[in-house]
Amino acid sequence: MNAFAFTRADSVAGALRAAGGDAKFVAGGTTLVDLMKLGVENPTTVIDISRMPLAGVSRMPDNGLQIGALARNADVAHHPDVVNGYPVLSQALLAGASAQLRNMATTGGNLLQRTRCVAFRDTAMACNKRSPGSGCAAIGGFNRNLAILGTSDRCIASHPSDQNVALTALEATVQISGPKGERSVPIGDFYLLPGDTPERETVLEPGELVTSVTVPPPAPGAKSAYLKLRDRASYEFALASAAVVAIVRGGTIERVRIAMGGIGTKPWRNLEAEAALHGKPATAEQFAKAAQIVLSDAKPQSQNGFKVELAKRCLIAALTTVTQGA
Amino acid sequence: MSSQAFVSEAVAPTAPANAQPPATAPKVVEVVFTVNGNRLALVVDPRATLLDTLRETLGLTGTKKGCDHGQCGACTVHVNGRRVNSCLSFAAMHDGDEVTTIEGLGTPENLHPMQAAFVEHDGYQCGYCTPGQIMSAAALLSEPCGPSNADVAESMSGNICRCGAYQNIVAAIQSVRTQG
Numbered sequence: 001m002n003a004f005a006f007t008r009a010d011s012v013a014g015a016l017r018a019a020g021g022d023a024k025f026v027a028g029g030t031t032l033v034d035l036m037k038l039g040v041e042n043p044t045t046v047i048d049i050s051r052m053p054l055a056g057v058s059r060m061p062d063n064g065l066q067i068g069a070l071a072r073n074a075d076v077a078h079h080p081d082v083v084n085g086y087p088v089l090s091q092a093l094l095a096g097a098s099a100q101l102r103n104m105a106t107t108g109g110n111l112l113q114r115t116r117c118v119a120f121r122d123t124a125m126a127c128n129k130r131s132p133g134s135g136c137a138a139i140g141g142f143n144r145n146l147a148i149l150g151t152s153d154r155c156i157a158s159h160p161s162d163q164n165v166a167l168t169a170l171e172a173t174v175q176i177s178g179p180k181g182e183r184s185v186p187i188g189d190f191y192l193l194p195g196d197t198p199e200r201e202t203v204l205e206p207g208e209l210v211t212s213v214t215v216p217p218p219a220p221g222a223k224s225a226y227l228k229l230r231d232r233a234s235y236e237f238a239l240a241s242a243a244v245v246a247i248v249r250g251g252t253i254e255r256v257r258i259a260m261g262g263i264g265t266k267p268w269r270n271l272e273a274e275a276a277l278h279g280k281p282a283t284a285e286q287f288a289k290a291a292q293i294v295l296s297d298a299k300p301q302s303q304n305g306f307k308v309e310l311a312k313r314c315l316i317a318a319l320t321t322v323t324q325g326a
Numbered sequence: 327m328s329s330q331a332f333v334s335e336a337v338a339p340t341a342p343a344n345a346q347p348p349a350t351a352p353k354v355v356e357v358v359f360t361v362n363g364n365r366l367a368l369v370v371d372p373r374a375t376l377l378d379t380l381r382e383t384l385g386l387t388g389t390k391k392g393c394d395h396g397q398c399g400a401c402t403v404h405v406n407g408r409r410v411n412s413c414l415s416f417a418a419m420h421d422g423d424e425v426t427t428i429e430g431l432g433t434p435e436n437l438h439p440m441q442a443a444f445v446e447h448d449g450y451q452c453g454y455c456t457p458g459q460i461m462s463a464a465a466l467l468s469e470p471c472g473p474s475n476a477d478v479a480e481s482m483s484g485n486i487c488r489c490g491a492y493q494n495i496v497a498a499i500q501s502v503r504t505q506g
Contacts, residue, residue: 006355006372006418029415033375034395046372048419074408078470098484099469100462101396103408104415234483 001036008048012177012211018047019179019207025049027070028104030097031113039123040114040130054211055106057081063217066175069108069210073163074099076107086215088224088243092166095228098235108210111164111174111190112202115157116237118142128154129198143301145239148308150265155198156301158262159191160237165261166226168269169243172215178208187213191266201266219255221247227318228261229310238262240311242318246282253277253286253323260294263311270294282323287316355418361386362430370417377401379417380427388428388457392486399485402458402465403427409465411484428457431464439502440464447498451489459485463499475500 009015015025023045026032035041054068057079065081076082077093097105119125119137126135138146138156147158164187172187190202204210228241241261247254256277260268273293280286291312298308354369361384370379377394380386380403389412392400396411403412404426432438440463443449450456462485471481478496487495 001373003353004372006416008421026416026419029419030396030411033414033416037394046416048416050419074469098396098399099466099481100399100402100409100411100484101414104410234480 001039002042002044004043005045006048007045008051010051012052012054012209015047015049015052015209016177016179016207018045019209021045023047025209027106028072028109030101030105031109035114035121038121040121049209050106054108060214065215065217067107067213067215069106069111069212071107072103073097073105073107073110074102077102085218086166086170086224088169088226088245089163089166089215091226092162092228092241092243095226095238095241096162107163107213110161111167111210111213112204113159113161113164114201116160117146117157120157129157129194129201132197132199138301140302142303144303145237145262146301146304147265148263148298148300148304148311149268149295150193151299151301152194152196152198152265154196155194155265157194157198157265159264159266161267162226162228162238162241162261164191164267165241165259166243167213167215168259168267169224169245169257170215171257172213174210175212175214176204176208177211178205182211184214187267188269194265219245219247221249222255223248223322225318225322227314227321229314230262240307240314242311242315244315244318244322246319246322248282248323251281253280253282256319258290258294258315258319260311260315263298263307268294277319282319284316284320287319288312290319291315357418357421359420359422360424362426368417372416372418374417375413376403376405376415376417376420376425377412380412380425383417386427386429389461390454390457392455392458397486398455398458399462400455400458402461402485404461404465407465407468409462426461428461431461438464439505440467440498443498443502444495447494447501449491449495449498450487451491455485455487455489459487459495463495463502466499467503473503478503 009018022043024043025047027050055070056068058066073093077090083090119127125137146156174185174190176183224245226243228238230236238261243259246256273290277290355372358367380389390400392398394413396414401412402409405423432441440460466481475496
């Protein structure tokens with residue numbers, strides 16, 4: 001591992017002052033330390049922000065929830081307001097990683113989690129995300145776990161997180177502090193498609209810091225669930241996952257939000273599929289139509305064609321679970 | 327040019343106009359933390375993980391290095407009472423923390439109930455993953471976890487056993503929980 005300077009910041013102002021150049025913030029360490037060992041991340045300065053007072057989970061005046069950037073994944077998953085008001089988020093967090101990692105990983109770090117693409121993680125392989133212009137060893141190479149939606153001819157890396165899929169279905173907002181002040185970005189606008197610049201994954205500017213994530217109040221009567229499909233039952237990244245938040249009355253879908261993981265280059269939401277379900281009966285036929293819409297633009301790679309059908313079945317199953325008995 | 331140097335050069339971002347000059351990396355960082363009840367003041371290389379510091383600097387070799395990437399759980403210790411992968415944090419990040427390793431959980435004369443249960447139920451074969459398994463299992467006792475064997479298996483999924491002693495590991499954990 002390359003040498004680096006280590007500093008500690010115990011306030012947002014202190015963290016912003018210390019930021020600059022290629023400095024990296026570290027909180028839980030589960031992504032950054034891993035990637036520094038691999039030589040994928042090589043910051044010359046690491047700023048430890050884990051002591052900033054941003055670990056709280058609290059109700060907002062509008063009855064929504066504010067989740068501090070340093071709230072640990074395990075604490076959020078088991079927080080009563082999350083378990084009761086946003087089961088999809090609790091389920092997604094508990095479907096991710098291991099108990100040890102969930103005790104370390106933070107909300108903000110999870111938002112910025114890097115892809116598990118093997119080409120990205122191995123410095124001997126070409127990767128436009130890690131080394132712009134070097135090519136993509138995953139296209140035509142090992143891509144079984146990679147994206148089928150939102151890809152470009154430069155990058156097909158899948159977004160690995162479960163948390164962010166749930167937050168996308170919940171229409172969360174990312175709160176950011178930076179040298180130019182504070183701003184709020186809806187999570188739907190937070191992630192960027194790879195396009196020609198796969199090294200840019202979010203709208204965060206250099207020196208900016210995620211301070212919290214806010215989630216609107218639970219819609220009355222809404223139910224939610226997260227379904228994750230993977231190669232083994234636990235401790236594995238999604239091949240396909242679905243977060244669904246829905247209100248169903250008298251068998252009719254009044255409102256539905258859908259986000260999918262494991263298949264896109266970012267947490268994948270499809271407004272057209274949601275619109276197609278509004279006002280329709282909560283039936284397998286309608287769910288299949290919505291799944292068809294989500295996957296209609298799918299572009300499978302050499303090894304991951306199976307994901308198209310897997311993702312459809314995943315979404316249909318999640319929609320069935322959430323709307324059952326409603 | 328080495329591949330490492332090539333990659334570093336290739337990914338170096340264009341420095342923004344207001345970029346500070348590269349910080350001169352201090353060779354060491356001071357960290358004060360408590361390990362198994364002993365308050366220690368150390369001077370560490372920023373690159374030293376908590377795992378390597380425990381093993382190489384403090385000689386606490388009960389904590390094992392398996393994958394060194396947070397995938398196997400052999401390095402599991404408690405930080406402020408919670409189980410974590412000690413390979414995935416820098417020691418410098420633990421200023422003020424209370425760390426417990428397998429050496430601090432029990433003693434040969436006075437085993438922690440989970441240690442005794444692993445002996446009783448033969449919850450190991452080669453033993454390499456065992457300190458991590460036991461530290462993980464001891465922490466599980468104070469976490470939300472359902473009653474079934476499947477619940478225990480799910481909660482222990484961050485600890486891999488290459489020998490496949492899982493059935494006996496689950497039995498050991500369940501015996502402590504039901505004695506509870």
